[in-house]
Amino acid sequence: MADAVSPLRRNPGRLTWGRTRKARPQLMLSRRSRRRLGALGRCGRRRLKRRLLQAQAAGADWSEGACPGARPETARRPKAAAPSPALSPRPRPLPGPRPAPAASTPSALPIPPVRAAGPGRVLLLLPAEQGFTFSGICQMTCLYGQVEVFGFVINQGQPAQDIFSAYTHSYLTINAVHYSLPEKSKKDMKREARALLRAHLNLEDRSWAMKNFSPLCSIVLLERLKNTTVNFITSHPGSCAIFEQESAAQLTAECLVLRSIGIRREKRRKGLQLTASALSALEELVSVSCEDADGCPIILVCGPQDVGKSTFSRYLMNQLLNSVPCIDYLECDMGQTEFTPPGCISLLNITEPVLGPPYTHQRTPQKMVYYGKPTCKNDYENYVDIIKYVFSAYKREAPLIVNTMGWVTDEGLLLLIDLIRLLAPSHVVQFSSTQNKQMPNLSPDYVDCTDGLYTKSKARVRERGFPLPELTGSWEFADEDKDSPVLFMGHKLLRVNSEFSFRKTPRNRDSHNKIFRDLTVLAYLAQLMSPVPKPLSSLHSLTPYQVPFNAVALRVTHSDVAPTHILYAVNASWLGLCRILDDVHGYTRGPILLAQTPICDCVGFGLCRGIDMEKRLYHILTPVPPEELRSVNCLLVGAVSIPQCVFTSQRGLEGTIPYVTTDYNFNLPGASEKIGARDTEKEKLPKGKLHPRSKFHRKMKLLREKDKDSLSQPDRSRADGLYGCTGAARSPRPCSPCES
Template identity: 25%
Template sequence: MEASKDTSREPTRAYSPSGPTNGSLPYDTEMQDTVTLDSTDPVSSFIPTLNQNVFFTNTDDSLQLYLVLKASNSLSFVGTVAITVIQGSVSLFGSIIPASALRHSVYAPKNYPLATLEAISYSSTLMTAPIVPDFIRGTIPASDTVIMIEDLRSGIQGLRQVCSSSLAVFEVPTDFGFDFKLREFFPIRYAGVSSTLFSTPPSWNSALVDVENAESCVEALVKGPKGSGKSTFVRMLVNRLLLRHRHVAYLDCDPGQTEFTPPGMVSLHIITEPILGPPFTHPLQPFKAHFIGSTTMQSSPHHYQACIAALLETYRLDVKYNYEVVDQGPESLIGTGTSGIPLVINNFGWNKGLGAEVTKSIESQLDLTHVYTFESPGMGGTWSTNDESKVESTSFFSLEPIKQSKPDHGQSERRSLMTMSYFHHQNRNKWNTDLPLCSRPPWEVTWADAIDRIFLIGSGSEDVATSEVLRALNGGIVALLTVDPAASRGLQRMEAKAIVPYTQGADPPDPSCSNCIGIALVRGVRASLGTLHILTPVAPELLAHARVLVMGEVKLPIWGMLDFRAEAKDINQIAGVKMTAVPFLHWSEGSDETPGAKRLRVRRNLMRKNQSISHL
């Protein structure tokens, strides 16, 4: 039975020629593991009663809500909140959160499976539980679970007006008939028209219990076809490992469905807190990353493999046993395992032909302790793995794919949302959407002084001549690379007579000696002054070391540069300029006969000669 779908239409943008699409291609979907509900089904068993299981306090201009849950009590909600478990343990998004002083950021959008807090029995000797407040301690037994909830006040709700995407909606009407007082917390008692509950197959639960009890340093690979639930399982796997380890290394090998970075990158991250929300809610500066320049490695499989090999080498040499731990207070003692920092690898979903060959190449570079393989939906059997009988030290798990539900949004819209979230993200749990990108003051970069080289990668990039490179850069997304000093000598600056430091068809820096610290939007080019105007959330102290720019196939959606402010829409302007006078944009009535109005169809089953499997 398919999950119910909210058929209400979101307001459309009055003037954008290219808004986020509501449809999706058959090969470009994401499934959620959900339980379909009728509108009268209860999704919460918790019944609030003031001063018995609900308490309020005020400190530092912030309201704290305390909930007391009996065994197996549950409370489903939508919103953006900070949760601290004071006593007992809860499950959330399939992950266990025991009592500790840690403040967990939870993002529960409307159009994702409901976030459900459920009191569970779980004991942890690695975390120190805070003291239960006096006004609660004498009224409840020690077996009850106590949770403190606060508004997160992150500003992420502003992405709704930036993207006009219902994926960024964090508010729904509450049906409890009880005032929980928080502004960003919306408890739900009964299922609505589009409500679904998060659930996990039995094979997932048994696999998570096994990895939690692993004695050696875990190196786990999660693989399977698209839409099988890899990303969801990987989040749960990382969260489970964090119960025993202070840090978990996360290697994101999927440039088309990234977890912490904008699309087009592969990255290595050091995770220190549970992942409790969809990807666009937790942009994170990587420990090390490389720019693929595309949402697939198809246009340059050799470069992709070199990037993954460099990240694996970084993990082995700089992270597994040598990562410098900075004391962050009492809770930094959590997970004091001495066997090394575990590694979790989220592989891409291309499981045939070239994709399968690249996966084998990745596996050959690893000393895996756990391999999780998803069965292929609708095809029967298990998605093939390497010869399991020859790997005695590796535990293999066959996982059920998540249930197919009709997708409301394609990966294209999710990638656009991830990109815009990145550009509007300020720091941990803070977004600023007051100004559109077209109205933000940019960095002015003089390429003669600040940039050593500019590279173009991806399909067709070798055809861009030096005389046209500024046109290609204008309005494009570029990666910001730092290059090791020894290797940077090989990137000798161009001659003074060169227009820009660019050589047609040149290969980008070797991943083994370079690092992508983020991406930037080239908002403008002033060729007469030799300057670029760029926008980026990368910190200035890091930006100063990025002397190489790499442009790929990843683009900012047209609507990403428009003025989303209501006053601009009313007077048909973009950053104070009449829409009809804005360069590079043509405004029409939306006729399907307008050039460029039809949806672009791309054949993905074609490869160039140098991309064939025999050339890998």
């Protein structure tokens, strides 16, 4: 036992621990002991990385091969060095063995560097396969290389693109694309890049770019975007912070440079992340559109609410535009439209990429019908007829993307089956999510064997005696009300599993959708403003068009309004400017009223600013050009309301604001939601006393059963400003001359 080893002490003394620390590699940013990076926990690795980057930004020069014999001062005291032009320098690698880089993979920068390149200009270098996620708006030009934004690939030499990364949707990411390299040396590539940068940057900025240049690197120029639509939307309270960035906890030099052009760097996880099933569906659809003989597949996108159908459609459009010159888009979702104000069914020809939310790219449709409501409930037949009318304008000269509603239960599912039979898509992209009720797979067999709301299944068609064609995968179905059969082709079903982080809940979904609809209406009204750099004008300062009563016909699409109150519903309303085949001329005085809602072309929209009863004129504000207005002979009033900020936030008004009142009965049929800040129906009254209008409200119930003439004269005069009014909190004196 003499040779037995004595047990070691479990806790070394303080002096022994100090000697051990001095013998360790001197790459420490504090007096705390550090273990190897591989043995650190998640928080420890993140803390060490942050401190390394802070030291690098301060000018420290950490050697890659720190040894135990190095002096402690070289690790704790950074060397004084001139500030580098790069605001995000490349961090040095940690000590220790490093894996050998692949032959075809360039050295990647963990944080793409940025540099101010003049007032309102920022230069960004993106190594291959790296991305820059940001919030805000900017104008992007690819100076060298190739980048991809929201599925659209931008090459060097192409025009600048406006990019809108708003917090209402997923943030956008500028990704460097791996482009093909010819047989050139690095020196030749630098010479080529320097020649391309000479037209955009000065000598100092070009030298910085070449110093940080690497093979397969893309150089991007970001500039401040001056856009009339953005300026008009942000000028209204409640929507001024849509494109603003949150203030960072620590303001760095990079944050200040990016803020100068109106953007902010965001974490990559906040950007758009597509699932594997979505990427697979995109790849197949793009391949089919490019390889198809006629190149005109019909792609129908369906699924529950808030699963990413619109985002997928925008991404698909951008990817298709990389290969085909144009795409057709059929909008069947009237609540959340993509290119038009809400309440429309439209067909558009898309030739430019879509790089932002719907309220940033309002466009003129090829054919459009104003339905007048954000939903088709209780009016399904008219909805189907309008889709047939709009779809008839499709020429099958380009791929067609069909966007459908998120209502896929009960009658909504049956209506979707009708649309599949009516449009005969070649591909159906069905979205599903664990947070929504699962809908059945809309495979060809399921559609064949299921009755729709207005169409019959394959078995029912055989029972009615319609002969089936001999072609494989196609058959005919009969409409319930028509005798002529309609040809239906089979489709391929693509399932996409959605993993979007939901901001909407069943409780706040309606309010969120209302905000998006208001933003779209504001974006359309922004076309009334003069282009930048001219300042914005208030709507009441613009000169409206004067339209005689006998030049246009009127119709309220969503509610029955007494003829004596039709002008109350028209004033201060959102109007669809349409053209019908009937001739409305020949009436001496007007107004001319339509008995039924027509299915007709809509050329645009306007705002009825006032009605002149003496001269019998409508005063209408609209951005539609005069040559298009000459064909307008019908005004349709729907349930789409003007945003409340248009009434309450007009600059230059003094005193009582026109069309806004709190003395309004919101329980009447046809009345929309209130604008006022307080609800007069919920005012606290002394105990034992009734509300001063409670008796009047009881009498107003007679309007649902009897005509207004059954009321007494005082009640009749008060009802004049209430009955049949479809706008929110309109003034009870709408027929006065135009007020400014």
